[in-house]
Amino acid sequence: MAIDNHKRKLLKSSAAALALSPWLTACSSSSLQREEAALVSCSRTANGHFSAVVADNNGYPIYSIPLPERGHGVAISPNGELGVAFARRPGNYMQLFNIETGKSYAITASSPDRYFYGHGVFSSDGMTLYTTEGEKKTSQGIIGVYQLQLRDHKLVKVNEFSGFGIGPHEVIRVDDTTLAIGVGGVHTDGRTPLNLESMQPALVYLSTESGEVVERVGLADHKLSIRHLSQTHDGRVLCGQQYRGEPEDGVPLVAIHQRGGALIPLNAEPEEWLRFNHYIASIAVLGTHVVATSPRGNCYGVWDLETNQLIEIVSLVDASGVVVEQSGVNPPQWHISSGAGKVVNRTESGMVTSHQTNVMWDNHWNRIPLK
DSSP, rough: OOOHHHHHHHHHHHHHHHOOOOOOOOOSSSEEETTOOOOEEEEEEETEEEEEEETTTTTEEEEHHHHHHHHEEEEEEESEEEEEEOSSSSBBEEEEEETTTOEEEEEEETTTEEEEEEEEEOOOTTSEEEEEEETTOOOOEEEEEEOOOTTTTTEEEEEEEEEEEEEEEEEEEETTEEEEEOOOOOOOTEEEOOOOOOOEEEEEEEEEEOEEEEEOOOOOSSTEEEEEEOOOOSEEEEEEEEEETTTTTTOOEEEOOOTSSEEEEOBBOHHHHHTTTBBBBOOOTTTTTEEEEETTTTEEEEEEEETTTEEEEEEOOOOEEEEEEEOSSSSSEEEEEESSEEHHHHHHHOOEEEEEEEEESSSSSEEEOOO
């Protein structure tokens, strides 16, 4: 009964958000035009409600999917038809929805002894969803394995992987049989950390076939909690950190990893790292450069991956999501969002355009694949 009661509460909250959402358009009965729908992110509204928003290339909203509580990451199926919005850690739901029609499906509630940790990723065939979860009492990490049932439009848990660490956050698919997981290492009561002196963060690679750890690497400073991930075009993995040490420490917050090697921090001066206020939210690679955002630092940074050197820090209030567009329709570019509604489009050469939207974007953005 605990799960049923919780589902009832989530559905009630979602209905309230639907009634008050300011961007809902008449997209629930007809498919969206593919050239219009480009970006997906979670958001919050001024009246205290939450949504997943589908927007065009400049961040202007097309429609919103009501969420019962604050969302965080969104997983998009490889064909671009389905999305799953995840509750912010420690979260109690994930919401499946149809990107093409705007229709939301059943909410999947967490089991009584689990939290969702804000992120997930689809398998390459789009039929399996891998989610980061944790045990409520211990924060022991879980990768939930869910099968997509197309006939019923729901996600059904079929397996769990565990034994890889405490407090996983973002998970990405590095190939058809391997996941990369940012293991934060922090045991929490709600969002209150309990083990900062003994935390053991790591970048972990996990087999989707066996659930076994195939590689695990850490950083020299155990208070650098590994949180957010991205991948370069040649298969290296970038990770962004949250520093849990002293406020005056200017420590590296972005590192890069080649399989079989060590995690290598990107380069910046201590005072430059302090600009990011100990937190990286989103990372995205375009060509030989990477952009990493920091809502707490109100800025984003640009690094050259040929030298691993920071080349620019740009001020942006509540800098949040970043994603790359390589559609062929527009020049290759980053889309960078702000919790204050600003959207920045930036090319690798540094050409910038910006737009002001009415959306309070959350920490992450996703690009809808073109068919």
